[in-house]
Amino acid sequence: MSDGVRQFTVGYDDEGIRVDRWFKRHLPETSFTTVAKWARTGQLRVDGSRVGPGDRLLAGQVLRVPPPEPERVEQRGKPERPPLSDDEAAFAREMVIHKDAAALVLNKPPGLATQGGTKTLTHVDGLLDALHYEAEGRPKLVHRLDKDTSGALLVARNSRAAAAFAKSFSSRTAKKVYWALVVDVPSIDDGMIELPIGKQPGTGGEKMCVDEENGQPARTRYRVIERAGNRTAWVELQPFTGRTHQLRVHMAAIGHPIVGDGKYGGQAAFLTGGISRKMHLHARRIRVDHPDGGEIDVTAELPTHFAESLSQLGFEAMAGDMMPLDVKLPPTRDEKKAFARAHAKSFRKARRGERRGRGTARD
Template identity: 70%
Template sequence: MSGQNAKPEATPGVRQFTVAPDDDGIRLDRWFKRHLPQVGFGMVSRWARTGQVRVDGKRVKPEDRLAAGQVLRVPPGGESDRPKPQRRQLSQDEIDRAEAMLIARTDAALVLNKPPGLSTQGGTKTTQHVDGLLDAYAGDDEPRPRLVHRLDKDTSGVLLVARTPGSAAFFSKRFSGRSAKKIYWALVVGVPDLAEGEIDAPLAKQPGTGGEKMHVDEENGQPARTLYRVLDRAGNRAAWVELQPMTGRTHQLRVHLAAIGHPIVGDGKYGGQDAFLTGTISRKMHLHARRLIIDAPKDSRGGGGKLDVTAELPDHFAASLEQLGFDAGMSDARPVAEPPRERTPQEKKQAARQHARQYRKARRGERRTRGAPKPDKPGKR
């Protein structure tokens, strides 16, 4: 079994396992769910109650936590009638597609560069997605890799996949605890007034869209904060910006940039026709998860520490940077922005009101443009 060292036992059928570093701190019942899912919780409880399952020779309860290096004694039997999950058979084309996305592999994680247009997970009428390709990365005796975060279908870039259940739990805590630093690149229409700042505007599902669209909602929205800085500008036409989400709301970066009047190039959902540049600039979404910095669990050799990975731009984004005269190599050497001090509730409300006013002002300008009378033709009054 992956991550464990089985040892022979004198009693026929009795199994012994050494708790791997990946399982350090896990509850006994959770260990069984990870590694011996065919043994139900009721059987684990019975074995613990009768002393048949032991840790380092001592009796144990289902809720007791294990430590790396401990030896777990498991009696024979206990298998339920639940069928073992079958792996999906992938075509050679799917295997090649999966391998083309892989940019880094460690004991704990796989790091992918997700292309634009590929969903992270399946759904209604979605048959092609990253989750459906994960069997390509696991050997016969290895657990199936697990997604621990997501990217929008049209967003490209760094996607972290956990290789084991233990690393999945470890990484999930880092994402939910906001200690992971995610750096995005985007091309936006126009140039923000401030070269560097923070967008603090609460977000909620927009009514009437079935939850498919978000909007700024001062009263009922969930807190949402985004740090940004302008890396370069093409006159007043467009700007190349670096973004660091401090919260993880749905479509956060897209809504925040549209709310301050600078939608992401190609994001017609939130920017309408104003999100597209004229000329030969691609109409695809220009939002890319460029870099991820996250703590990593210790591996079998005692290593670990930080995982810092960067994903190359998709072709359409790189071509747009070149056409606008931007140097794609100028950003990565700059230090990652640190979040400013935590704002007081009054400051948060004031910032949210300010961004909401900017959003309403931009919308009023759109309405005036649409409702303006057409100019008379030459020679007519």
């Protein structure tokens, strides 16, 4: 913007984050003192309304941020990223499985973090400089995958596309399909898990848990694709919210942790018989509306360890791709309440109309 004011669309993976935490994640050069001052003076706004550091953001909202303060930029500005080596650039380009004017889709390997952090020097975000191609701006991450989760990762090639994709995720028109191997076999082949998720106390936010009292709503659908006796099941997972570690927490909570996920399944998450100890969670497919019309619909090939496990267990990969993607979901509790309120309002309005009609007839 001409006056230096910046606008950011809140991403799908930032749903429910505090404003001050958003700055720490995306604009770490901006101190809390500065954020608080901007909020106090009304310069910091969300969808045009004033906001405080402790307020929470929703995906798709537009955050208005004042221009950076000169002295802050000088003292705390981000250091320039070192140039990528030829090997790093080649590695980044090898991940690309879809490219068009608005988007890239990467097949992220397991073990590679999406974004940097403490002691995390190699990550997808740091490799995006190799993926400018003919575009002028730097590609932008739209969502994240856990470090040990592999598969389809959507990247926007410009700000307009990033805003459009964030809206698709927040409105649930985007579809993400994951494949996982889980311990034992669920008793219900097609189920919906609705358990709120929050940070597990004492872990510094490194681990999540089901928190019925203070957690944020979370919803996951699972479907059993194949089973190997009672030992393990190959399942399809569709998240309808974007909580941290959602699929891992939900499957562990119903007694079927993801194979290789020792963080949430403990020792029970590791199978004997030569099955890899790596985590078996893969973002198989992503489908999202394209900003210029049509759809992006991309499937990511399995990493070697996951493909070998399927083969060892006697599963055929094509069976998973035969599952229908678009299935009508049962309404959530909030949707049921909203429908009940709308029905009651309509009923009261109709009754008032009947009473007015009877009064007119008597006259």
